[in-house]
Amino acid sequence: MSAVAAPIERVGVVGGGIMGCGIAEVCARAGLDVILVEVDSAAADLAEQRIRASLERGVSRGKLEPDAAREALELCRFEPDAGALGDRELVIEAVVENREAKLGVFELLSKTVESGSAILASNTSSIPIVELAAAAGERAPNVLGLHFFNPVPVLALVEVIPSLLTEPDVIERAQAFAEGQLEKDPIVAPDRAGFTVNALLIPYLLSAIRMFEQGLASAEDIDKGMVKGCAHPMGPLALADLIGLDTVLGVSESLYREHREQLFAPPPLLQRLVAANLLGRKTGRGLYSYQ
Ligand SMILES: NC(=O)c1ccc[n+]([C@@H]2O[C@H](COP(=O)([O-])OP(=O)(O)OC[C@H]3O[C@@H](n4cnc5c(N)ncnc54)[C@H](O)[C@@H]3O)[C@@H](O)[C@H]2O)c1
Numbered sequence: 001m002s003a004v005a006a007p008i009e010r011v012g013v014v015g016g017g018i019m020g021c022g023i024a025e026v027c028a029r030a031g032l033d034v035i036l037v038e039v040d041s042a043a044a045d046l047a048e049q050r051i052r053a054s055l056e057r058g059v060s061r062g063k064l065e066p067d068a069a070r071e072a073l074e075l076c077r078f079e080p081d082a083g084a085l086g087d088r089e090l091v092i093e094a095v096v097e098n099r100e101a102k103l104g105v106f107e108l109l110s111k112t113v114e115s116g117s118a119i120l121a122s123n124t125s126s127i128p129i130v131e132l133a134a135a136a137g138e139r140a141p142n143v144l145g146l147h148f149f150n151p152v153p154v155l156a157l158v159e160v161i162p163s164l165l166t167e168p169d170v171i172e173r174a175q176a177f178a179e180g181q182l183e184k185d186p187i188v189a190p191d192r193a194g195f196t197v198n199a200l201l202i203p204y205l206l207s208a209i210r211m212f213e214q215g216l217a218s219a220e221d222i223d224k225g226m227v228k229g230c231a232h233p234m235g236p237l238a239l240a241d242l243i244g245l246d247t248v249l250g251v252s253e254s255l256y257r258e259h260r261e262q263l264f265a266p267p268p269l270l271q272r273l274v275a276a277n278l279l280g281r282k283t284g285r286g287l288y289s290y291q
Contacts, residue, residue, distance in 0.1 A: 005173045007181055009033055012091035012113070014082060014105050016047025018244065018282065019123050020094035022152025025051050028072040029064075029153070030181050035077045035084050044078040051076060054153065086114045090177065092146055093132075094123040097250030102127055106135040106143065113139075119170055119177075121146035125198050125247060126254035129191045130163035141167040144174055147195060148184075150243060158182075159189040159196060193258035194251065202251050203263040205243075206270070208236035212287070213269040219287055237287045241280030245287070249274045 009032060013024045016038045024036045024047075036051075038044040055072055058064035077084070082105075085091055091113055093105045102124060109120050120143045122132050133143035145161030158178040162171045171188070178186040189195035194202060208222050217225075223235020240248050248270065255264035273279070273286060280286030 005169075005176065008089045008119075008173075008177050010087055010089050011035075012037065012085040012088035014085075014091060014093045014109070015095035016043060016050065016078070017094065017096075018150060019148060019152065020092075021047055021050045021054065022150065023092055023094055023123065023148055024076055025054055025072065026148075026152050026182050026184075028075040029068065030183070031075070032181070033075055035079055035088065037079050037082050037084060039080070041080045044080050048076070048078045058153065082108050082112050085109070085112055088113055088118055089115065090119045090121065090174075092121045092123055097125055097127070097247045097254075099127050099131070099254075102132055103135040106132045107137075110136040110139040116142075118142060119144070119174060121174065123148055126193050126195075126202075126251040128163075128193065128254075128258075129161050130165060133163045133165045140165040142170050144170060145189070145191070145195065146174055146178065147189070147197075149197075156185040157197070158184045158186045160186045161189045161191050161195050163191050193255045198251055199255065202248065202255055205236045205240045205248060206252055206263070206265075206267060209240065209270050209287070210267045212237060213267055241286040241288055241290075243280070244282055245270060245279045246274050 011027045011032050011034050013020045013036045016036045020036060024034045027034045036047055038047050052073060055069040059066050059069050091109055093102060095101050095105055120136055120139055122145050129145045133140040136143050144166045147159035149155035149157050160174050175186050178184045211217055212219050212222055219237045223238050226232045226235045249266050252264055252266040277283060278285045281290055284290050
């Protein structure tokens with residue numbers, strides 16, 4: 001074991017969608033200084049609104065004191081340029097589940113984050129961490145997956161995913177960060193497509209979409225079956241809409257690319273919904289309508 005590392009104080013988050021905002025929020029609630037980077041100023045403003053709304057929900061549900069919510073928001077800065085991440089000790093990438101987009105971010109981070117000991121992490125659901133590490137060049141030993149679950153302020157699990165190139169010390173620091181500073185419950189997961197949880201979850205969601213697509217059962221009955229019969233908190237179709245159908249498709253494609261097994265192949269209905277930009281809750285319509 002290496003000597004106990006100092007706690008991380010300055011965190012960067014790249015991407016302010018569902019997950020990036022959730023990650024930024026839990027970091028700020030843990031008292032960390034957070035910079036969230038989005039593609040432009042309008043997207044950065046949207047991310048700020050999303051975190052503000054989530055903190056307000058926490059207050060109205062009695063989970064958070066108003067002062068704590070205000071302090072958390074004050075700890076977050078929203079920027080349209082990754083150049084703002086120079087002094088970060090940990091950066092967590094949470095952009096769209098697209099390989100090229102993520103490779104571009106890791107290449108950029110390897111040049112903009114100044115400290116050679118800074119950890120560069122990805123919240124990817126399925127893209128091999130070793131590919132992101134390779135894009136980070138000399139920083140490859142500092143790259144690993146830190147895979148949070150949605151909604152981040154609620155769900156305790158974080159998958160810590162080392163690649164073949166990750167330094168043991170970086171794994172230890174990431175575990176200590178997730179457990180000691182964010183009070184999450186980490187597991188170490190293998191660097192294979194889908195890691196541990198999505199390798200199991202995604203085929204299940206795809207099976208439900210196929211069952212619905214083939215007209216074998218209604219969406220409501222599929223979901224009710226799993227909620228009432230298996231005590232799941234929500235059914236697979238509602239869960240796919242919550243995750244985002246573009247993300248489910250992206251993960252399915254990564255899993256299929258790696259394993260070439262039919263159970264991971266994206267069903268045509270999923271592909272058509274994404275082509276139509278019907279992505280689930282985040283666009284107001286997906287497998288269900290939310291309008
Ligand atoms: N949605 C889930 O339930 C879930 C759960 C775990 C992990 N993930 C993973 O988290 C990541 C993000 O997913 P999400 O659901 O938050 O997606 P999302 O579509 O809600 O948000 C993605 C955000 O990234 C931004 N972005 C894109 N390119 C960028 C760049 N170069 N720089 C800065 N920002 C950029 C977009 O503007 C968008 O706001 C994906 O890798 C996904 O697989 C998602």
